[in-house]
Amino acid sequence: MKGDKLYIFLFLTPAFAVTGIFLYYPFVENILQSFYKTDGFFNSTFVGLENYVRLLNDEIARGALFNSLELMLYVTIFQVGIALILAIMVNSITKGAGFFRTTFFFPIVISGAAIGLLFTLIYNYRNGLLNEMLVNLGFERVLWLTEQSSLYMVAIPTIWNYVGFYFVILLTAIQKIPNDFYEAAQLEGITGMQKMFKLTIPLIVSDLKTCIVLAITGTLKIFELVYIITKGGPANSSEVLGTYMYQKAFQDSAMGYGATLAVLIVVLGLTLAFVTNKLLQRDEVTY
């Protein structure tokens, strides 16, 4: 037993050291910085809770928070929803499943920056793909990125980017369901829709739950697509917590306030993950 403990200690130490140095230490340092007015380097003044008070009264931060939550809603519903539909469809076909699997998974391997640039060029007013098509068809140009539409416009590539990830998880889950279940149901005369709602979905609910938690917490990390496509604009209409934090910390050299925003993102992420886990908790299905 004593020997076992030594091994446990030995094997866990590197992981502890790495996470400690690269995750927990910076996080603690980040919390400390949030109590300072600092550029993160040379100018540093202790301001107590001033940054947190500022956060409470900051309209842009509030807007960014609501935008992040709105984006979270779209992402969760559409990313996981579309992924589920695609997975069920691909599972039910016999020919060409490999092709679809590759096609749907493909966006995952493209970097966010490249997708951002792609959509910037698609939405561009004067020379963009969409408007060029409209002009060629004899229509007027449309301003795709406005204060009203910008959030939806960044939600589209965000959803498209990650659908493949959840699609693969759900497809694997569906393929793990033993065929006996379907055969038995077939004998009972189950229809296609019933098969989906009464059999497939209940049997992969724990995987769905994982996907939803991942989608929700992942949304808080959204940065590059928004930053490249709209930079949070116009007029902060598509600002999310990630882009606002970046602007404050790195562009405005207000590292202290940026750190405060980072604390908000972490607290929000943990709370949401906890709440989602609680809400979706139910008995695991085993087969």
Next chain:
Amino acid sequence: MKKFKWSLLLALLFVVIGLAACGDDETGSSTDDTENTSDNGDDTSAEETEQEEVNLRVVTTMAGTDPAGEVFQQVLDDFQEENPNIKIENDSQSADAGTIRTKVNTDFSSDNEPDLMFYFNTVDADGLIEEGKVVNLEEAEGVDLSGYNSMLEQQRREDGNIYAAPQSGFYEGLFINKKLFEEHGVELPTTWEQYEAAIEKFAETDIVPIAASTEDSYYVVEHYILAAGGMENYSAALADKNEAWAEGLNNIKKHADMGAFTPDAATIDLALAQELFKQEQAAMIFEGSWFWGQLEEAGMGEDVTVLPMPVYAEGGETGELVGGASQGWFISTKAYEDEAKKDAVVSLFNYLTSEETIIKIAEATGQPPAKGELSDLADYLKAGHDLVKNAPAVALPINDRIYPESFTHMRTSVPEIVSGDKQGEEVLEKAVEMAK
């Protein structure tokens, strides 16, 4: 399978041992270096043919798309050829997106400062200077500051010292596609009235009058404030809440309503705005003298001319410019105080700030040099240099001298000013509040 695992473990072990060995090697060599250094240093009487080797690290913004990058590397190579005992690591990084600021600040705060750097002598260098991280050049032994034009004096800080020696200056102005103006029969805008008339006329065509990003509105904000206030008000402190600043911001809305900008001005960035101008889809753009490089690459240098922003303010004068020399060569205190490096770093500094080198680099960028003059300039470049020469007053961009958050607030609020959601006055009020 088991065999495979063992061989994998063995391979990993070798990698770890290899890495550890490499680490030792490095420490070993650096110890050797130090030993050699001290040996050589002590043994001054002996006429040694072998000079001690010195490694210097230089950080500049002459990298990426900067046309000076290649010439700068050549200059460093020439210096190393002349001084075989000095090895230089060129750790330059593009000035785009402000990442150079983070790099320099990180380097200095983690005791890994470059020995010599070409960096912004603006609000960005405040922390470095206050902490004594860079040398006061006028008091530094061996540093040669002779031969400079007025750009050197512009580097003097509030404490009366000079910490940065300029390489070249820059100017900002209204870049105009002469060809489009001629084709549409529009007068070149040398007065405010002509400027507004040009906006109106181009707005009636398919040509965008001004290529600009209202979110990345650095140059637009500066020039509209200059037009509304003249140099006296432009140079005012943020805390003064100068009325001309608010008026300038409100004028952007007035002109946006006249159709001055592309409808997606709030979401395009500077690069896309530049593309509009380069593809001849826009007639004017506010840019800096560095933009000539891109125009030449696009083969349209001859079609473009640069004019000063028409100033309508009482007491102001058209011809006043945003510009100066905001970057300079700094010597880090750490390198200067290191006896082993001091001579080498001063020698490299003097080499880089010699008239010959300054001209060589300025030739690549077309910028007005801080020493001497460029010869054989293309007419369009010469026109720009003449603007600087004849300018009644030149001042640095606003964002170089005010609190960064305040300026970001001003420029990112322009889309809201344009949409009518905010007024120049309230934006300015908030910017002042942020700087407190």
